[in-house]
Amino acid sequence: MRDASTQFLARKYRIVSWFYDILDYPWERQYRLWRPLLLSNVEGTVLEAGVGTGRNLRHYPSAAHVTGVDLSSEMLVIAKKRARQARCSVTLMQQDALHLRDLPSARFDWYVATFLYCVLPDALQPRALEEMIRVLKPGGGFKLLEIVYSKDATLRRRQEFLAPLVEQLYGARFDRHTLEYLREKDGIEIVNTRFLKADAYLLIEGRKKPS
Template sequence: MSVVSKYNRISRIYDLIEAPIEIFLYGRWREEALSNLKGRVLEVGVGTGRNLEHYPAAAHVIGIDNSEGMLEKAREKAGGMQNLTLLLMDAEHMEFPDNTFDYVITTFVLCSVPDPVKALKEMRRVLKPSGELIALEHMRSSNRLIAWFEDLINPLMYFLIGDETTRDTLENIKKAGFTIIEEKNLAFKDVFRKIRAKP
């Protein structure tokens, strides 16, 4: 089963599954990362729209996802937002011109994109030279015990939702040609991180 099929299948209960971690961790990270943005913003992997409430009116947001089921939930959350457009689109093949966006946002997405470096190269392409990638992601820990646990649960997570817990996302961002300007550990040592990068 493809990653898209998995997300279409679980889209109706996805928010319920993630509710505890959203309440205790994700929600405040989203608020801190997104609440001061302005200009043209692309959110890659908008999912069920968990970030939408955190974008200010000064941000003109385009959210893309390749799961119609997840987008349906995002449309429900969007309500009457005038500064938002939601599109069905593949992160690895984006239909935007070069140098379009001031910000590209990913939140817990790069673990499930089939080819994360290819998708990141697309993100770099559509960013303006002065633009910025902001990524809230989980990734393989440098702590051996935590990494062992990630290796242990990786097959199950991939089977259930196409989520790979063992990716070196920081290195993937560098491979795509970005320059890291901030790397901040958020939780569980260095599993959850905020990364800001320039194209």
């Protein structure tokens, strides 16, 4: 059974799906430069969690077999159209990233999530990360791209100004603790963390330890 905050997010994205791509356009102009760089080496079986409207799909190499999951069937309808432009094979499923109930353990070479963990409430993040670890093969890689508060005073003020709107529209926050939760997990190693822009867009790369 879904918890209350997950149900809330599902309801939010049912509505937001109608205008998500328009709303996100100012940011997407930046993200679309990063997506191909992020995904160029992601091959084999891939789970993309919180696939949204499928913005990443056309950037996977042809050697990828992507399973894209999202809480929102309405977001997946749009992703399905984008999947037609993909070079790789794509399967889309409505699944909760916290309970990937139809996906077997140790199935995927990669786990990718872009701007999912800034949406997931802190209390739910450890559970989503456990599912990530469960479905990854030993040695499988993960890439998480998230937005976080900057330490730069000017940028931080701008983020704080936008924060209520961003949370209202997307359920996203800049103050999630994903990296801390990852550091607490056994069975994985964080290989690299770096910012893609200023100190606000954090890319976390790692892998499940080989057994």
